[in-house]
Amino acid sequence: MPEAVRMDGKEVARRVRAEVADRAQALSQAGAAPGLSVVLVGDDPASHVYVGRKEKAALKAGIRGATHRLPESATTEEVLALVQSLNDDPAVHGILVQLPLPRAVDTDLVLDAVHPSKDVDGFHPANAGLLASGLDAIAPCTPSGIMRILEEYGVDCNGKDAVVIGRSRIVGRPMAALLTNANATVTLCHSRTHDLQGHARRADILIVAVGRPEMVTADWVKPGAVVIDVGINRTDEGTLVGDVDYASVEPIAGHLTPVPGGVGPMTIATLLSNTCLLAERGG
Ligand code: NDP
Numbered sequence: 001m002p003e004a005v006r007m008d009g010k011e012v013a014r015r016v017r018a019e020v021a022d023r024a025q026a027l028s029q030a031g032a033a034p035g036l037s038v039v040l041v042g043d044d045p046a047s048h049v050y051v052g053r054k055e056k057a058a059l060k061a062g063i064r065g066a067t068h069r070l071p072e073s074a075t076t077e078e079v080l081a082l083v084q085s086l087n088d089d090p091a092v093h094g095i096l097v098q099l100p101l102p103r104a105v106d107t108d109l110v111l112d113a114v115h116p117s118k119d120v121d122g123f124h125p126a127n128a129g130l131l132a133s134g135l136d137a138i139a140p141c142t143p144s145g146i147m148r149i150l151e152e153y154g155v156d157c158n159g160k161d162a163v164v165i166g167r168s169r170i171v172g173r174p175m176a177a178l179l180t181n182a183n184a185t186v187t188l189c190h191s192r193t194h195d196l197q198g199h200a201r202r203a204d205i206l207i208v209a210v211g212r213p214e215m216v217t218a219d220w221v222k223p224g225a226v227v228i229d230v231g232i233n234r235t236d237e238g239t240l241v242g243d244v245d246y247a248s249v250e251p252i253a254g255h256l257t258p259v260p261g262g263v264g265p266m267t268i269a270t271l272l273s274n275t276c277l278l279a280e281r282g283g
Contacts, residue, residue, distance in 0.1 A: 004253035013265035023276040024062035034279035035064040036094045042072040042102040076106045087115040093279040094120030120274045131177045143175035145266025157182035165189045166209035214245040224254040
């Protein structure tokens with residue numbers, strides 16, 4: 001049986017980071033060195049790991065990164081005050097609020113306080129609205145990174161049936177908007193969807209962003225389909241698996257992203273390229 005083309009997110013991310021380094025250098029030479037500020041609240045160990053990776057990647061690409069830490073006990077007002085000070089700082093082009101915030105902090109209020117011109121994650125309703133309206137917008141990093149993977153592997157979305165499973169603000173919804181803007185016919189599925197497998201089987205492009213280990217198996221996939229696995233799940237044995245059962249889907253799909261090494265590396269690379277974009281716009 002033929003095997004699906006393995007879409008190598010690490011390799012595409014390397015290319016994106018090289019482009020970012022060139023853009024960051026040009027910006028620095030023009031006196032506008034791109035600056036990314038990360039707001040990290042509390043003690044969540046995974047968040048500390050992610051932020052460390054983002055800091056390292058920014059530094060390597062020539063982007064000035066700064067992490068602003070607040071304790072677990074921080075109030076919504078304290079986080080809002082920090083975000084406001086970053087909004088007012090002309091050396092800061094992108095502001096990223098690391099999620100999840102502690103339970104006592106109002107996440108929606110904080111995300112909405114980031115000025116849309118510095119909203120490197122594209123989570124602000126003004127940017128989400130632009131994206132949903134088919135207008136020029138800063139789009140969230142994970143779905144933007146997926147669009148770049150599709151482009152790099154010559155997948156033309158025009159007229160294709162695309163099915164997105166998962167409707168989060170971070171992945172599923174903006175993914176559906178980006179695919180719609182690329183002229184795919186999009187079905188957005190979620191936990192209340194009837195006959196999920198039937199929808200998935202009709203997809204030319206299937207994007208899975210649910211958070212359920214290896215939920216999508218061979219009998220969910222149309223032969224030759226492009227399958228993008230966004231899920232990151234840790235097994236009891238401590239290994240990482242996606243939302244797609246790679247081994248069973250590989251002989252059926254036309255293209256497939258692995259976990260790890262697929263979508264994940266593109267998220268940070270796109271964060272860096274979004275920071276450059278905001279600096280280029282003078283935000
Ligand atoms: P959320 O938990 O915010 O959203 C999950 C979505 O999946 C919801 O829309 C939910 O539906 C839907 N869902 C849950 N169970 C089912 C089911 N049985 N059938 C159909 N739909 C279901 O997750 P995220 O979008 O933040 O993340 C999804 C996955 O992607 C996670 O594994 C996460 O770790 C990973 N991720 C990976 C990134 C990367 O860089 N590779 C970046 C971000 C996330 P409903 O809305 O009805 O509740």
